Amino acid sequence: MSDALCFGGGVKTQLIAVVVMWQWLKQLYHRLGSPKWFYEITTGWIPWLAVLSVVGTVVGLVMGLLYAPADYLQGNSFRIIYIHVPAALLAQSAFMMMAVAGAVYLIWRMKMAAWVAKVIAPVGASFCLIALLTGAIWGKPTWGTWWVWDARLTSMLLLLFLYFGVMALQQAMESEDSAYRAGAILSLVGLVNIPIIKYSVEWWNTLHQPATLKLTEKPSMHPDMLIPLLIMIVTTYVFFALLIILRTRNEILWHERKRSWVKQILES
Amino acid sequence: MTATSGSTIIDLQARKLLCERDDRVLFEQLDVAVGNGDLLQLAGPNGAGKTTLLRLLAGLNRDYEGELLWRGEPLTDDFSAYASQRLYQGHLAAVKKALTPLENLRWLVSSWNVSDDQLWAALDEVELGGYEETACQQLSAGQQRRVALARLCVAPTPLWILDEPFTALDKAGVRWLEGRLQRQVEGGGAVIITSHHALENIASLRQLELGSTRA
Amino acid sequence: MSLVTATIRRDLLLAARNPGEWLNPLMFFLMVAALFPLAVDPDPTFLSKIAGGVIWVAALLATLLSLDALYKADVDDGSLEQWLASGESLYAMSLGKALVHWCISGLPLTLMAPVLGLMLALPEDAYWALILSLAVGTPVLSLLGAVGAALTAGVRSGGLLLSLLILPLYIPVLIFAASAVYHAGIGMAWNGQIGFLGAMLALALCLTPFASAAALKLNLSR
Numbered sequence: 289m290s291d292a293l294c295f296g297g298g299v300k301t302q303l304i305a306v307v308v309m310w311q312w313l314k315q316l317y318h319r320l321g322s323p324k325w326f327y328e329i330t331t332g333w334i335p336w337l338a339v340l341s342v343v344g345t346v347v348g349l350v351m352g353l354l355y356a357p358a359d360y361l362q363g364n365s366f367r368i369i370y371i372h373v374p375a376a377l378l379a380q381s382a383f384m385m386m387a388v389a390g391a392v393y394l395i396w397r398m399k400m401a402a403w404v405a406k407v408i409a410p411v412g413a414s415f416c417l418i419a420l421l422t423g424a425i426w427g428k429p430t431w432g433t434w435w436v437w438d439a440r441l442t443s444m445l446l447l448l449f450l451y452f453g454v455m456a457l458q459q460a461m462e463s464e465d466s467a468y469r470a471g472a473i474l475s476l477v478g479l480v481n482i483p484i485i486k487y488s489v490e491w492w493n494t495l496h497q498p499a500t501l502k503l504t505e506k507p508s509m510h511p512d513m514l515i516p517l518l519i520m521i522v523t524t525y526v527f528f529a530l531l532i533i534l535r536t537r538n539e540i541l542w543h544e545r546k547r548s549w550v551k552q553i554l555e556s
Numbered sequence: 557m558t559a560t561s562g563s564t565i566i567d568l569q570a571r572k573l574l575c576e577r578d579d580r581v582l583f584e585q586l587d588v589a590v591g592n593g594d595l596l597q598l599a600g601p602n603g604a605g606k607t608t609l610l611r612l613l614a615g616l617n618r619d620y621e622g623e624l625l626w627r628g629e630p631l632t633d634d635f636s637a638y639a640s641q642r643l644y645q646g647h648l649a650a651v652k653k654a655l656t657p658l659e660n661l662r663w664l665v666s667s668w669n670v671s672d673d674q675l676w677a678a679l680d681e682v683e684l685g686g687y688e689e690t691a692c693q694q695l696s697a698g699q700q701r702r703v704a705l706a707r708l709c710v711a712p713t714p715l716w717i718l719d720e721p722f723t724a725l726d727k728a729g730v731r732w733l734e735g736r737l738q739r740q741v742e743g744g745g746a747v748i749i750t751s752h753h754a755l756e757n758i759a760s761l762r763q764l765e766l767g768s769t770r771a
Numbered sequence: 772m773s774l775v776t777a778t779i780r781r782d783l784l785l786a787a788r789n790p791g792e793w794l795n796p797l798m799f800f801l802m803v804a805a806l807f808p809l810a811v812d813p814d815p816t817f818l819s820k821i822a823g824g825v826i827w828v829a830a831l832l833a834t835l836l837s838l839d840a841l842y843k844a845d846v847d848d849g850s851l852e853q854w855l856a857s858g859e860s861l862y863a864m865s866l867g868k869a870l871v872h873w874c875i876s877g878l879p880l881t882l883m884a885p886v887l888g889l890m891l892a893l894p895e896d897a898y899w900a901l902i903l904s905l906a907v908g909t910p911v912l913s914l915l916g917a918v919g920a921a922l923t924a925g926v927r928s929g930g931l932l933l934s935l936l937i938l939p940l941y942i943p944v945l946i947f948a949a950s951a952v953y954h955a956g957i958g959m960a961w962n963g964q965i966g967f968l969g970a971m972l973a974l975a976l977c978l979t980p981f982a983s984a985a986a987l988k989l990n991l992s993r
Contacts, residue, residue, distance in 0.1 A: 394985065449939040456935050460926045466989045470922050473989075474936060477918055477982050481940050484971070488943035495950065546579070616855055616991065639858025646856075648849025652781065654788040659781070666777030667857055691788075 321398045323540040324549055330533045337530040344523030352516035359513075365429040368422050370516060374524035376419035376440070379447060380482075382412030382528065386454070387479035390472025400536075402468035403543070405475070406458065407535035411528065413451035419444050439493035443486045450478040564641070564714040565627060566592045566746045568613065573622040575608055582608055583766060586622075590715070594746045595737060597755060597763045604767030606750040607647070607719055613748060614644040614717045640667070642715035647723065649704040653693035657684050657703045660692060664703075670710045678709035682732065698724040708736050714745045722753040734758070774857045775867045778850075782871040792840065793875035800833035800880055804887045815892040822891035823901060823952025829887070830880045830905060831912065831941055835934050837876045838916040841868060842924035846990045851924075855991060865983035866976075869910075869917040877909025893956065900955030900965075904948040907968040911944050914975040921986035944971060 319325045352370040359366035386408040392401035423441050424434045435441070454471050461467035509517070544550045570588040574581070582605030590596055590613075598606045611617040612624065615631050615638060624631045626638045651660045661675050679685060682702040684695075692700055701724045708716070716737075722730055730753070737747050738758050755761050786793055807825045808818060845851045854864050884905050885898055893901065919937040923929030951964035 446939050446942060449935075453936040453939065456932055457922060460923070460929070460932050461989075462925075466925075469989050470986065473918075473982055473986050474922060477915075477940065477979075480978060481943075484943045484974075485939070488946045488967075492946045492950065614856060615858075616852065636858035639856060644852075644856040646849050646852045648847075648852060650849035650853045652785060652844075652848065652850075654785055655781070659784065663777050663781045664853070666774050667859075 317396075317398075321396075321400055323400055323544055324547075326400060327537055327540050330537060333533065334530065337526055337533070341523060341527040341530055344519055344526060348516050348519035348523055352513075352520065356513045356516055357510060362430060365426060368426045370520045372419055372422035372426060373517060374521045375415045375422065376444060377521060378524050378528055379412055379416035379419055379444065381525075382408050382415060383447065383450065383475065383482065384479060386412060387472075387475040390468075390475050393468055394472045394476075399543070400540075402472070403539035404532065404536055405472060406468065407532055407539060409451060409455050409458065409471070411531050411535070413448060413455065415524075415528070416444060416448045416451055420448060437493070439490045442489045442493070446485050446489070447482070450475075450482070454478070564592075564744070566590065566594075566641075566714050567625075567627045568715065568746075569623075569625045570613065571623040571625070573609075573612065573620055573624070575605060575612065575620045577605075577608065588613065588764065590746050590748060592714075592744045592746060593741055593760055595741045595755070595758050595761045596746075596748045597761060598748070598750045598766060599752075599763050600766035606766055609766065610717060610719050610748065610750050611646075614642065615639065616644065641713055642717055643707070643711050643713045644717045645704060645719065645721060647719045649700055651692050651700050651703050653700075654691055656687075656689055656691060657695070657706070658688050660703050661706055664707045665710055668710070668712055674710050675706075678706040679703075681709050682706045683728070698726055698729060701725060702729060705733065705736075708733075708740075716740060716745065716747045716749075718747065718749040718751075720750055720752075722751050774854065774859050775863045778854070778864065779867045779871055782868070783874065786871075786875045793837065793879060796833040796837040796876060797879050797883060799836055800829050800883065801887065803829040803832055804891060808891070818892040819894050819956065820953075822888060822893040823897060823956065824949040825891060826884055826887050826893075826901065827904075827908075827945055827949045827952070830884070830909065831938075831945060833880060834876055834909065834912045834916060835937065838872065838913075838920045838937070839923075839930035839933055841872055841917060841920040842987065842990070843920075843929070846924040851987060851990060855988070861984035861987055862980045865917060865921070865980040865987065869914045869979070869983070872917060873910050873913040877905070877913055880909055881905040893952075896958060897952050897956035900952045900961045903965055904951045904968060907965060907972055908944050908948040911968070911971050911975045912941060914972075914979040915940050918979050918982045918986060921983045922989070924987075925990040944968065947971075 349370060353367055356367070358364050386405050389401045389405035389408065392398050393405060420441065423438075423444065427436055427438075427441075428434055454474050457474055458467045458471040461470050541550055541553075545554075568588075568590040570586060572584075573586040573588070574584040576582065586609075588596070588609075598609055600606055608617065612620050615624075615635055618632065626641075631638055650664065652663075655663075657679055658672075658675060661679065662672075665675070676688070679688060682705060684699060684702055684706070687695060687699070692703060695703070705721060721733060725733060734755065734757065737749075737755070740747055741758060741760055804825055807821065811821075812818070842851070845854075854861065881902060884901055887893075888898055888901055916933075916937050919933045919940075922936065923933045926932060947964045947967045951961040951968070954961040954964065
C-alpha cells in the first residue's frame with residue numbers, strides 16, 4: 289500500500305517537474321522570440337563579455353606563449369595552437385549553431401533565430417579562415433611547406449566552402465524571408481553532411497598519407513600546455529558570443545526601427 | 557459536361573484575415589465567405605493584394621494571420637481533401653512549349669479521371685481542334701492560355717480559383733469563358749476570380765473591393 | 772494517374788523532344804575527360820593511374836551542368852504552383868524529379884563511361900568498379916543536386932551558385948567512388964567503397980527529398 293503510494297507520489301512529482309520544466313522552456317522560448325527582451329537583457333552582458341574576452345586572451349596568450357614549455361619535437365612553433373585549435377573548434381560549433389538557429393526559424397518562424405543564423409555565417413567563416421591560415425603557417429616549419437593535404441586541414445577547407453555556399457545563397461535570394469529559409473535549409477543539409485565529409489576525408493587521408501605528423505593530436509599534453517589552451521578555447525567562445533550578440537542587436541535595431549521602443553533608444 | 561454535382565457542399569470561409577508584405581498591411585480584418593452558386597470577383601487597383609488573397613484562399617500561401625476554414629475545419633488540417641475539391645489556375649499557364657496541347661492537357665488533368673476522348677472534346681471546345689499535333693511553341697499566347705483553360709471543361713472540382721483568366725483571350729474566348737463560369741455557378745459550383753474584366757451578365761456575381769480598407 | 776507519375780512521364784517526354792538537354796552534358800563529359808591527356812601526359816601508364824578519378828570528376832561536372840535546368844522551367848512556367856496546389860506530397864515529387872534527372876543524366880553517363888575508360892587506358896580490372904560506382908554514385912549526385920537546384924531555381928544565374936553550394940557536398944561520393952575504381956585497377960578489394968556509396972545512396976534517398984520539398988516552397992513566395 290505504502291509502496292504504491294510512494295510510487296504514485298514519485299510519478300506525480302516527476303510529472304510536476306516535467307510540467308514546470310515545460311512551462312519554463314515555453315517562457316524562455318517566448319522571451320527569446322522577443323527582440324525587445326533580447327536587446328534589453330543583453331545590454332548588461334556586453335561589458336562583462338568584453339572584459340572576459342580581453343582578460344582571457346591576455347592570460348591565455350601570456351601563459352601559452354611565455355610560460356608553457358616548448359614542444360620536444362616542434363619547438364616553439366607548436367604555440368600557434370593557442371589560436372589554431374580554438375578557431376577550428378569554434379568554426380565547427382558555429383556551423384552547428386547556425387543550422388540549429390535556421391531549423392528553429394524553419395519550424396517555428398521565430399525571426400530572432402533567422403537573424404542569429406544570418407549573423408553567425410560570416411563570423412563562423414572568419415574563424416574557419418583563421419584556422420586555415422594558422423594551419424598553413426604552422427605547416428611551414430612542421431612539414432616544410434605551406435599546404436599539405438592533411439585530413440583536418442582538408443575538412444576545414446571544405447567547411448569553409450560550405451560557409452561560402454550558405455553566404456552566397458543568402459545574398460542571391462531576392463526576398464529576405466527566402467534568404468533566411470534557403471540559408472537554413474542549406475546549413476541543415478550541410479550539418480548532416482559534415483560528419484560524412486569528415487569521415488570520408490579522414491579515410492582518404494589514411495589511404496594516401498599513412499605516416500604524416502598530425503598537427504594537433506597528442507597522446508597526452510603537459511598540463512602547462514593544456515591549461516592555457518583550455519583558457520583560450522573558453523575565451524574564444526566568449527568572444528564569439530560577444531560578436532554574435534552585438535551583431536544580432538544591430539539586426540534587431542534595423543528590423544525593428546519602426547517600433548516605438550527602438551525610436552526611444554535612438555533618441556536618447 | 558461539367559461533373560459538378562449539386563450535392564457537394566462548398567463552404568470556404570476566411571475570418572479576420574490579415575496579410576502583411578514587406579511591413580505593408582495589404583488587408584486586415586477581412587472576412588470572405590464562398591458557398592454553392594457564388595461567383596466572387598476580387599477587384600481593386602494594382603498592388604492591392606488580389607493575387608495574394610487568391611493564393612491564400614487556394615491554400616498556396618500560408619503567410620497570414622486569421623482563420624481560413626474549409627467546411628468548418630482549418631484549411632491546413634486536411635489540405636489534400638481541400639485541394640481535391642478546388643481547381644487553381646494562376647496567371648502562369650503551366651504549359652510546356654515543346655509538348656502538344658493534348659500532352660499538356662493530360663498533365664494538367666492528371667489528378668482527375670478523364671479519358672482522352674473528353675480531352676479531345678475539350679480542345680475542340682476551346683477551338684484548338686486542328687492543333688492537336690502542333691507543339692505549343694507555335695501557338696499564340698492566347699491559344700496557350702486556352703490549353704490551360706481547356707481543363708475547365710472537364711474539371712470535376714466544385715470550386716474554381718482563377719487568377720486573371722481573361723488575359724490574352726480574344727472576344728470569342730472571353731465569351732466562351734464567361735459561359736463556362738456561368739454554367740459552373742448555375743450547376744451549384746463556385747468561382748473566385750481576380751479580373752479587371754466586367755462580368756455583369758452573371759447574376760450571382762459579388763465583388764470584393766480590395767485596397768479601400770487601407771488607412 | 773497521380774500528378775507525380777504524370778510529371779515523370781511528361782519530363783521524359785520533354786527530354787525526348789529536346790535531346791540537347793541531356794546530350795550536351797554527355798558531350799561535355801567526353802570533352803572534359805579528353806582534356807587531361809592533352810594537358811598533363813598521354814602516357815598510358817600515367818593515364819591508367821588517374822583514369823578513375825578523371826572520369827569521376829568529369830561525371831560530377833557534367834551532372835552539375837544538367838542540374839541547373841531541373842526545376843527552373845517548372846518554377847517559371849507555373850508547374851511548381853500546380854504541384855503545390857494539387858496537395859500531393861512534395862516529397863514524392865522531389866523524389867520523382869531526381870529519378871527523372873538520373874535517367875537523363877546519371878544513367879547515360881554510366882553507360883558511356885567505359886568508352887572513356889578505353890581512351891584513358893583504364894586497367895581492365897577496373898571496368899566493373901567504374902560502372903558499378905557510377906551506377907550507385909550518380910543517383911546520390913542527382914538527389915543532392917536536386918536540393919541545390921530547388922534552392923536556386925528562382926535565382927538569376929543560379930547555375931554557378933548551384934555549383935558552389937553542391938560541390939562540397941559531392942566530395943564524399945567522389946572520394947569513395949574514385950577510390951573504388953583505383954583500387955580495382957591495382958588489384959585490391961573495392962567492395963567496401965561501393966558499400967559506402969550504397970549507404971550514402973540510402974541516406975540521400977531518405978533525407979534529400981525533405982530538403983528539396985522545403986526548398987521548392989521558397990520559390991513560391993515571390
